[in-house]
Each structure stands twice: as C-alpha cells, then as structure tokens.
Amino acid sequence: xxxxxxxxxxxxxxxxxxxxxxxxxxxxxxxxxxxxxxxxxxxxxxxxxxxxxxxxxxxxxxxxxxxxxxxxxxxxxxxxxxxxxxxxxxxxxxxxxxxxxxxxxxxxxxxxxxxxxxxxxxxxxxxxxxxx
Numbered sequence: 217x218x219x220x221x222x223x224x225x226x227x228x229x230x231x232x233x234x235x236x237x238x239x240x241x242x243x244x245x246x247x248x249x250x251x252x253x254x255x256x257x258x259x260x261x262x263x264x265x266x267x268x269x270x271x272x273x274x275x276x277x278x279x280x281x282x283x284x285x286x287x288x289x290x291x292x293x294x295x296x297x298x299x300x301x302x303x304x305x306x307x308x309x310x311x312x313x314x315x316x317x318x319x320x321x322x323x324x325x326x327x328x329x330x331x332x333x334x335x336x337x338x339x340x341x342x343x344x345x346x347x348x
Contacts, residue, residue, distance in 0.1 A: 243295065250288055257281050287333060 261277055268274065307326050314321050321329075 247295075252286060254281070255287055256289060257284075303330065 224342060257277075258281060261274070264277075265274060307330060310326055310329055311321065
C-alpha cells in the first residue's frame with residue numbers, strides 16, 4: 217500500500233517514505249527474530265530426539281516446525297518479490313521522468329539514483345523544463 221502511494225504521487229512525500237523505511241526495518245527485525253526462534257526450536261527438537269527417538273509428540277513437533285519453516289520461507293519470498301517489484305517500478309518511474317526532461321541514462325546511473333535515494337537528481341531537470 218505504501219509502495220503504491222509513493223509511486224502514484226507526482227512529488228516524493230518524505231513522511232510516507234519515512235513510514236515505509238520504518239516498516240521495512242520493523243519487518244527485518246521481526247524476520248530475524250522468527251528465524252532465530254525457528255532455529256532454537258530445531259535445536260531443541262534435535263536434542264530431544266537424541267534422548268527419546270520415537271515419541272509421537274516428537275513427530276508432531278517436527279511436523280509443526282517443518283510447516284512453520286516452510287511458511288516462513290514462503291512469506292519472506294513473497295516479501296522479497298514485492299520489494300524487487302517496487303524497486304523496478306521506481307526505476308521505471310525515474311527513467312520516464314528523465315526521458316521527459318530529455319536526459320538519457322544508463323542502467324547503472326539509474327541504480328545509483330535508487331541507491332542514493334535522492335529524487336532531486338531527476339526532478340531538478342523537470343523543474344528546469346517548467347521554468348522555461
């Protein structure tokens with residue numbers, strides 16, 4: 217939702233971008249916590265397995281852990297795909313705006329603009345065109 221509002225706005229809204237950055241940081245922290253807990257569960261299961269090999273409870277725990285791990289991987293894969301899609305759409309938007317100003321850029325220059333997060337690199341050309 218935040219991605220769409222940023223891309224749809226004619227001018228960058230710093231507040232929305234800041235909210236998005238906070239959300240992304242929160243997702244990263246949460247994902248790391250989940251990953252750590254899944255690893256702790258796996259270690260616990262392995263230790264208990266050595267002590268008691270064939271309990272039904274152990275098989276249930278292993279199945280639950282496996283299911284949770286697979287679901288976590290699915291969710292993170294979807295998240296990464298969404299992030300990649302957003303990055304590509306940002307890149308296309310920058311490229312369109314640069315083409316409007318008559319500036320041609322390489323793919324590497326577009327990547328640099330995305331990495332810097334500095335929209336004035338390409339919006340200054342638009343302002344110059346309007347002023348003439």
